[in-house]
Amino acid sequence: xxxxxxxxxxxxxAFSIEDLKNSKNQTTFWDGVRNYQARNYLRDEMKKGDxxxxxxxxxxxxxxxxxxxxxxxxxxxxxQFDPESKHYFPSSDPKKPVxxxxxxxxxxxxxxxxxxxxxxxxxxLSKMKLIQRGNRLSVMPVEKKEWDEIIKIGK
DNA sequence: GCCAACGTTGGC
DNA sequence: GCCAACGTTGGC
Numbered sequence: 001x002x003x004x005x006x007x008x009x010x011x012x013x014a015f016s017i018e019d020l021k022n023s024k025n026q027t028t029f030w031d032g033v034r035n036y037q038a039r040n041y042l043r044d045e046m047k048k049g050d051x052x053x054x055x056x057x058x059x060x061x062x063x064x065x066x067x068x069x070x071x072x073x074x075x076x077x078x079x080q081f082d083p084e085s086k087h088y089f090p091s092s093d094p095k096k097p098v099x100x101x102x103x104x105x106x107x108x109x110x111x112x113x114x115x116x117x118x119x120x121x122x123x124x125l126s127k128m129k130l131i132q133r134g135n136r137l138s139v140m141p142v143e144k145k146e147w148d149e150i151i152k153i154g155k
Numbered sequence: 156g157c158c159a160a161c162g163t164t165g166g167c
Numbered sequence: 168g169c170c171a172a173c174g175t176t177g178g179c
Contacts, residue, residue: 009177035162057177116178134160136176 005142006046007053007064007130008104017054017065017109026106030139031077032087034099038139043074043100046139051147052104055130063113064150072103110154124149 008030010016020028033039050070056063076097079087092098119125129140142150 011177062178136161138176 001047001049004045004047004050005053005144005147006041006050006070007055007128007140007142009055009057009138011058012056012065016056017106020054020068020104020106021109023106027071027103029072029077029101029103031079031101033077033101033138034087034089035136035138038137039098039100041139041141042102045141046070046073046102048073051107053142053147053150062116064110064119064154065113066109066154067107067151068104069107070102071105074100074102077101112154114150114154118153119150122149122153 015028020026030042033042048070052068052070053064054066054068056065076094077087077099079085080089080092080097080099081094082088083090087099089098116131119128120131125131125146128142128146129135129137
């Protein structure tokens with residue numbers, strides 16, 4: 001099994017890497033993804049042990065703040081069945097859930113977070129989905145060489 | 156706060 | 168099945 005690499009987005013005001021560190025076992029379920037393409041990655045492709053870049057959007061500056069790892073593979077996102085949740089999705093049938101999530105565990109916080117600007121300026125990172133026009137995916141695959149470069153810069 | 160990009164919804 | 172309207176994302 002070849003290890004794969006991913007990037008997930010979060011607004012730090014919603015869920016920060018500090019929140020992840022403070023979670024039980026430094027692990028959390030990545031709930032609330034309501035996009036089919038991202039869902040397919042969560043459900044079908046993210047495997048235990050895969051590396052995940054933790055990205056902050058809508059901040060100043062936007063950065064890859066650290067890394068974590070997949071510790072539990074795709075399973076139904078319970079918030080879709082919860083009328084109290086803002087992620088409630090009434091048309092989803094518990095016998096055939098629409099939305100999935102994975103569990104991720106904190107690995108490290110970068111000494112030098114990698115800014116969006118640096119990613120844009122780095123020719124090795126110019127193909128990253130993150131900076132492709134109009135991209136709004138909150139979960140996306142990352143190439144190994146891109147992962148390696150980010151890790152090198154972030155430390 | 157603005158607005159371009161894009162996904163989803165719903166009328167037809 | 169088309170597509171206009173609408174809501175959300177996310178960089179700036």
